[in-house]
Amino acid sequence: MRNPFGKKKKQPQVPAAAAASTEQSKRPSKGEATSHSGHQQQHHYGSEKPPPTVASSQSRPRSSSNTFQPLRHRSSTFMNRLHAYTQRTLGSGGTLYEAVVLPRGENCGGWVVVNLFDYFNDLSALWDVVAKDASLQNFKAGEGYPSGIEYKWKPSGPNSQPFSVSAPDYVNRTMQWAYETLNDKSLFPDDDDEELCTSIWSTKLFATTVSTLFKRIFRVYAILYSSFFNTFDALDLSAELNSCFKHFMFFSLEFQLLQDSEVAVLDIIVKPIKAQHMKSELEAKRNKENKAKRTNA
Secondary structure: OOOOOOOOOOOOOOOHHHHOOOOOOOOOOOEEEEEEOOEEEEEEOOOOOOOOOOOOHHHOOEOOOOOEOOOOOOOOOHHHHHHHHHHHHHHOOOOHHHHHOOOOOOOHHHHHHHHHHHHHHHHHHHHHHHHOOHHHHHOOOOOOOOOOEEEOEOOOOOOOOOEOOOHHHHHHHHHHHHHHHHOOOOOOOOOOOHHHHHHHHOOHHHHHHHHHHHHHHHHHHHHHHHHHHHHHHHOOOHHHHHHHHHHHHHHHHHOOOOOHHHHHHHHHHHHHHHHHHHHHHHHHHHHHHHHHHHHHO
C-alpha cells in the first residue's frame, strides 16, 4: 500500500517480536504548543490543574508485550453493557456508522467514555508495533512529525513552558498521560451508579479532558502515518492502522470532537473518511424516513 506521505528518511527496522504483536490525574494541561513551520500556536484548556509529570518507565503498568495494560470495564457495570453493544454491532455485520451513533436512550457521556477506552487500547497496540525498536532513540527533538508540524510538550506546573521533544518521545508522554487520565476515577468512574457517572460527565472539566484526549490521540495517529506507515505496511499491518484510525475518526466526526485546523495535517486521509461518514449519515437518515413511511402506511 502506498504511503500517502511518500518515502521517509527515517524508518526504523522493527524486530521480529514486534511483527508478531497485534494485541494489545491527571488533568489536561493548561497549554500545549503546536508549531506550524516555525509558527507557534498556544492552545489553552482553562485553569484546571495540569497533569502530573510523566512517570518513569519503571513505574508504568505494562503487560508482557510491553504495552499498557488494556483498559476494561467491570462486567457488572452499565459501561460494560455499552461496550458489548459496540462489539455486537460490528460483529453482526453492522456498519461502522451504526457502531458509533449514540444508542437510543443511552447517556452521551458514557458512550464517549466507552469508546475512548477502546481507542486508547487500539492505539496502544499500534504503537507497540514500533515502540520496542532501539532506533527510535535516534530521533532528535523536533524530528518525526508531519511536514511543517511540531507538537511541543508542556510539563505540569503553572510557569512551565512547552519544549521540543522527538515524535517518539511525544507519543510516549501522550500515552502515559492518557493512561493515567483514563484511570482517574474522579473523571472516569467505572461504577454501576449511573446517576453518579452522569453528574461527573456533565462537568466542564470532563468535557475539557475529553477534548484534550481526542486531540492528542489524533496527534499520535498523525505521527504514525507520517513517520511509521512504511513500517506497518512492511509488516502487513497497514490495514489495521487504517481501520483503527477510520473508526476513531467516524466517532470524532459524529460528535464533532476535533477541530478542522487540527485534522488538516492528515487532510489527504481525513477527507475521504469525512465523505464516507457524511454518506453513511445520509443513508441512515433516509432509511429512518423510509421506515417511518412504511409504519404509517
